[in-house]
Amino acid sequence: MSIEELLEQFDEVLESGFKIPGKRTVVDVEKLRALIDDVRLNIPGEIKQARGIVADRADIITNAKREADGIIRAADERAKAMVAQEEITKLAQEKASEIIATAQAKSREMRKAAQEFVDDIMRRADEGLTANLGEVRKTRAALKQQTPTVSAAATEQK
Numbered sequence: 001m002s003i004e005e006l007l008e009q010f011d012e013v014l015e016s017g018f019k020i021p022g023k024r025t026v027v028d029v030e031k032l033r034a035l036i037d038d039v040r041l042n043i044p045g046e047i048k049q050a051r052g053i054v055a056d057r058a059d060i061i062t063n064a065k066r067e068a069d070g071i072i073r074a075a076d077e078r079a080k081a082m083v084a085q086e087e088i089t090k091l092a093q094e095k096a097s098e099i100i101a102t103a104q105a106k107s108r109e110m111r112k113a114a115q116e117f118v119d120d121i122m123r124r125a126d127e128g129l130t131a132n133l134g135e136v137r138k139t140r141a142a143l144k145q146q147t148p149t150v151s152a153a154a155t156e157q158k
Contacts, residue, residue, distance in 0.1 A: 003042050010035045 013035065017027035 001038065001042060003039060003046050006035055006039045006042060010039075 010032065013027055013031045014025065017025035019025050
């Protein structure tokens with residue numbers, strides 16, 4: 001029996017007692033002593049059960065705290081990993097931007113150098129052709145000057 005049931009029986013024994021004037025009641029002492037003994041016997045069981053419940057509660061709380069700490073640690077580690085990954089991504093993007101900028105600068109330099117090279121070749125070709133054209137013109141002029149003498153000599157031979 002539970003303590004509550006025993007206390008209820010205790011109350012029933014008190015109610016079933018013989019009432020005498022002056023708010024007094026005659027009760028069966030043996031029944032009350034038997035009930036008190038039963039209460040005493042059941043109290044340790046109830047206390048053990050209560051202690052077990054308290055211990056279970058403490059275990060549940062401890063396990064919950066341990067699990068919560070594990071979840072927090074895992075979340076912290078994941079957050080750190082995500083931050084590290086973000087840092088790696090950011091560094092990679094910065095490095096990529098740097099490489100692209102360097103490649104574009106080298107491309108501009110190479111285009112400029114190629115244009116300067118082509119311009120130099122074209123200038124030399126222009127100078128060479130101009131010089132050759134000058135020679136051709138001189139030769140032509142010299143030929144023209146010799147041609148009347150050649151014509152006159154041919155006329156004299158006839």
